[in-house]
Amino acid sequence: MRAALRVLGLSSSCVAEWKRGQTRCELVLQSACPRPNPQRLSARERLSIKDMVLSTAHRHMSIRALALRAQRVGAVFAHPSTWGKLIREHGWRRPRLRVYPAKPKEGVVATKPNEKWHIDVSVLRLLDGTNVYMHAVIDNYSRKILAWKVADSLHPMGTCEILQEAARQLHRDESVQLVCDGGVENFNAAVDEVVAKFEWERIRALVDVTYSNSKIEAWWRSLKHQWLYLNQLSTIADVRRLTKFYVEQHNCVMPHAAFEGQTPDEMYYGTGAHLVDELKVKREEARRRRLEENRGAACAACPRGPGVSERVAA
DSSP, X not given: OHHHHHHHTOOHHHHHHHHXXXXXXXXXXXXXXXXXXXXXXOHHHHHHHHHHHHOGGGTTSOHHHHHHHHHHTTSOOOOXXXXXXXXXXXXXXXXXXXXXXXXXXXXXXXXXXXXXXXXXXXXXXXXXXXXXXXXXXXXTTTOOEEEEEEESSOOHHXXXXXXXXXXXXXXXXXXXXXXXXXXXXXXXXXXXXXXXXXXXXXXXXXXXXXXXXXXXXXXXXXXXXXXXXXXXXXXXXXXXXXXXHHHHIIIIISOOGGGTTOOXXXXXXXXXXXXXXXXXXXXXXXHHHHHHHXXXXXXXXXXXXXXXXXXXXX
């Protein structure tokens, strides 16, 4: 055996480990025989860990707290990482099913442009630690950004300015439902005057309705994480320049998944309805060409028969 192992370049301990791995231990909760490794947890300790992990009496404790609790009561003295390893190995699921109140599946939904708008303010921190405040108005139906502003302070007039800018795109007979949060920037005398001037209906999210202001909040996440945080934000001028670029791309260039390839501008102005059918035809044509190319491709090892091209793929 020694000579054979020398020829193969193997050690006797490696062969012994392979032999132990081929035979599964028949003791409870043991994957291998504990006798060669007496420092392993005993079967009794493993059963104690299992009972505590699956017990409803301890479901409010974390794994670390549970491991320390077991030491305090004298059940098991093992590191929390050992507990985690056993839980993963055996697939133990703790009885910690979370029960949440029912949430609306679908938020505020408009049936046409300029029916519902969402307005919100988001705070962005520059590299030097100063804050800038970004205001924006988004159309619910088309997801088009109607107006935006970046300021160095949170002032009520910022909300008034972007509301008046967005109102320029309205027709005289259009009445808007303005969905906003209950912050002071949205509820003050200056904003009240603008809302009364255009005869809009102002709705507070999660107060007047059960829905959140998710449309504009989702856009803030996209703006920050998909664009702003990828750049150097040193000054407020940088934020304005980068936000202007992203708003133009969002409105005019980037197709929205909810609109089957249309951009927010095309949805807002109703100019992209033909794109849905055109893309459907192009997808079918692409599938047909893909089948033809794949069926016609052949290499030197492919059988040469009817329907197979004689070309050899490079």
